[in-house]
Amino acid sequence: MRMTAPILTAALLTFCVGCTTGPFAILSEDQPTGLEPGSNEWWAHQASLPAGARQRCYKGKNWPVQPRPTGPKQQLTQAFHSAHYWPLPYICQDRAIVKQMVSLQETNGWTEESTLFARHFKPDNTLSVPGELHLIDILEVNPLKYRTVYIQSTYNETIDAARMANVQSVIQEVTQGQEEVPVVVRRARDYSRPANEVNIINDLYTGSIPTPRLGRGGGSGTSTGLPVTGP
Numbered sequence: 001m002r003m004t005a006p007i008l009t010a011a012l013l014t015f016c017v018g019c020t021t022g023p024f025a026i027l028s029e030d031q032p033t034g035l036e037p038g039s040n041e042w043w044a045h046q047a048s049l050p051a052g053a054r055q056r057c058y059k060g061k062n063w064p065v066q067p068r069p070t071g072p073k074q075q076l077t078q079a080f081h082s083a084h085y086w087p088l089p090y091i092c093q094d095r096a097i098v099k100q101m102v103s104l105q106e107t108n109g110w111t112e113e114s115t116l117f118a119r120h121f122k123p124d125n126t127l128s129v130p131g132e133l134h135l136i137d138i139l140e141v142n143p144l145k146y147r148t149v150y151i152q153s154t155y156n157e158t159i160d161a162a163r164m165a166n167v168q169s170v171i172q173e174v175t176q177g178q179e180e181v182p183v184v185v186r187r188a189r190d191y192s193r194p195a196n197e198v199n200i201i202n203d204l205y206t207g208s209i210p211t212p213r214l215g216r217g218g219g220s221g222t223s224t225g226l227p228v229t230g231p
Contacts (some may be wrong), residue, residue, distance in 0.1 A: 029058045051082035056088050110146040117152045117190040125162040
């Protein structure tokens with residue numbers, strides 16, 4: 001049976017526009033959108049459809065079992081490009097999410113390292129020696145976009161203002177007034193220990209070691225004072 005010219009033309013047109021189910025089926029699926037099939041707006045809508053097979057109900061069950069898109073199918077041209085360029089553009093979204101999380105962790109880390117806690121201040125709200133050294137590290141080591149000094153809030157406006165004024169005074173002295181460094185009060189918790197407290201704990205641990213113990217002198221072997229014999 002020979003195919004007439006109108007039927008052949010319709011078949012070629014259907015294939016060229018990339019319609020997998022025929023123009024009439026596509027027209028019925030796109031009726032709610034109000035878009036004319038073949039128009040630029042219609043193709044833009046088709047390009048936004050997700051890739052992959054659609055989930056459909058067959059004899060009371062959804063196939064495939066895993067959740068899948070349930071909207072209109074992609075056109076042949078869109079399905080070809082999705083398969084050809086996979087995993088783009090979806091991998092770009094995954095990479096953006098990972099970069100966003102890493103950037104947030106990096107910012108939080110620099111914020112924590114740039115905070116002057118209560119242990120960095122003396123009772124008169126001036127910086128102690130460790131506090132000044134920590135402040136100098138912030139001014140000299142931190143990258144420019146993270147060069148902000150944070151002060152742990154005491155929930156007392158008077159004390160916070162005094163500590164901020166003292167920190168700004170030290171910054172002016174260190175930078176000789178040539179650099180403007182922001183100073184911000186933030187609510188934070190100190191999860192570390194002061195150096196003197198660590199030293200006390202270390203001394204208590206060393207003093208609690210039971211005997212016998214090795215002597216610190218070069219000539220004695222144990223705390224009993226007996227000489228060390230050897231070859």
